[in-house]
Amino acid sequence: MADVCHAYQILKTGGLKEENIVVFMYDDIAYDPENPRQGIIINSPYGDDVYHGVPKDYTGNDVNVDNFFAVLLGDKAKVKGGSGKVVDSGPNDRIFIYYTDHGGPGVLGMPTNPYMYANDLNEVLKQKHALGTYKSLVFYLEACESGSIFEGLLPQGLNIYATTASGPDENSWGTYCPGEYPSPPLEYDTCLGDLYSVAWMEDCDVHNLRTETIKQQYKLVKERTSSDNSYYGSHVMQYGDLPLSTDNLYLYMGTNPANENFTFIEENSLFSSQKTVNQRDADLLHFWHKYRKAPEGSDRKTKAQKEFMDAMSHRMHIDSSIQLIGKVLFGLEKSSKVLNTVRSSGKPLVDDWTCLKTFVRTFETHCGSLSQYGMKHMRSIANLCNSGVTVEQMAAASSQACTSFPSNPWSSLSNGFTA
Structure with missing residues (x-):
């Protein structure tokens, strides 16, 4: 959820209109009794609060597969609950989708059941294309085995470019985790973000997105997420219509005016996390640190x-x-x-x-x-x-x-x- 909130802040700071941003998040972290900073969510050890001002379009049980597909297709009649906001796009619009959750081969997690299956997602993307309601679409996907969502399924010719946090048979990784370097503040027992997500967002935080292309960001994120090809990293993949990667990021995300004079550097200027945690083990790490820190006999x-x-x-x-x-x-x-x-x-x-x-x-x-x-x-x-x-x-x-x-x-x- 911290990743989703951070992504919203990037788009909002980038100048996108509120009515053009739709947010799905379960919204169970900010005021959870175990959150050491009530009402605040951070996505990095020294980061600002990313929760403030985030619209709650779809929360709780309204975060489900049917609503996600209906919103993407702009089908207001099929949306149940939530704000009712949909992607009401036209033939000249560019769409950016960022999705983060647990995953597995061919499947994406949802906080509700059922989960999202790869064939259904790709069919909906084809339907969106058939409706003629976008010019181009960029999809960033964070999940374990996320490459399997598009591998052999996303055809070329839909004007869709997708990147995934990992290959079809790889885990993705949590970062800023307890006991690792850099660690979250001492009062936290959980990872603060996911490596691929933090990589693309921290890149957006510092670069002028009017001049940086999707391809340039892809290369930087790929390098950081692979953690120098160590065990503690994954291979960021790309699928669909790769020529779209020459587009400037600004066309999809806007850009922070404060970064206007930032000269893009090809070398990876992003901090490379030394060690990460397998996304699937993040819950065990959380329980273990909670246990370790709790007073004896409590x-x-x-x-x-x-x-x-x-x-x-x-x-x-x-x-x-x-x-x-x-x-x-x-x-x-x-x-x-x-x-x-x-x-x-x-x-x-x-x-x-x-x-x-x-x-x-x-x-x-x-x-x-x-x-x-x-x-x-x-x-x-x-x-x-x-x-x-x-x-x-x-x-x-x-x-x-x-x-x-x-x-x-x-x-x-x-x-x-x-x-």
């Missing part, structure tokens, strides 16, 4: 320990269930090869997206919710579809693998299916 320490143990128990349950389903279907020797196969570059994650969603629902019926962590296994589930497993076989294997599932909130199906 309720806070007991609660943090329980949260950590519940999260670990859920992870182990999900991991072992997927492995067991693979073994039931393919035997001990073949199962790991089937589950871990990564398709060649340019191919989408799965041929039959209906099969993938059906198998996710089947798994969740027998084994409990995949949740944000379990999204990492979407490729394994997709591979079952690609290998010709039937719905009946998947149901039987899931039933055999999961005779019960943990009752903690991580495994709850009370919020519905993720597919």
Whole structure:
């Protein structure tokens, strides 16, 4: 959410009109009792408050897939709840979309269920193009395995340029995390931002976007996000109509007048974070630091320990269930090869997206919710579809693998299916 708020401030400072900015955010951080600075959200250790003035167009349960698609298509009739604001664009308009959440192969997280699937997003982008209601569209996407959202799915010719925080089979990374350098202020137990997002936004904060091109920013962000090609980084990717990257950023984001005289430097002038945290482990890091800092014998320490143990128990349950389903279907020797196969570059994650969603629902019926962590296994589930497993076989294997599932909130199906 800090990333989303920071992005809004960039667009607002850049001169975009309020009616042309639509914000989706769950809005559960600023006044959460665990936020050490009530009503304030920061996106970097020494950063200013990015929460002030952010419009609450869609918050809470109004942040959902149906509303996101309706807003993007400018379809006011299909929007339910929220401010009702939509992307009411015309044939000469340029659109910028920034999306950040958890993710997995072929899927993007939402604070509500169901999640957003790659085929559905790409179909909506094609519909938007068919409506003729934009000149060009730039999409920045932050999520684990975010490359899989466009790989083999986003065609050229739609006047859409997309960049993603990571390749189709890579994690993305949190930054400004406790215990790392630079760390958040001592009172914080959580990462303050995500590496790719912080990279493009901190670039916007200092450069004159009238003269900087999308391609120049892409190169800077790619370099910073790869963390010198170390383990603690990912490879920023680009998809769609790459010639659009020669456009100036100003056309999509405006520019801060204070940066008017800033001369663009090709070398990466951005601070390169020395160490980051796998986005999927950010919650564990949060619980661990909460536990470590809580007074001995306090309720806070007991609660943090329980949260950590519940999260670990859920992870182990999900991991072992997927492995067991693979073994039931393919035997001990073949199962790991089937589950871990990564398709060649340019191919989408799965041929039959209906099969993938059906198998996710089947798994969740027998084994409990995949949740944000379990999204990492979407490729394994997709591979079952690609290998010709039937719905009946998947149901039987899931039933055999999961005779019960943990009752903690991580495994709850009370919020519905993720597919």
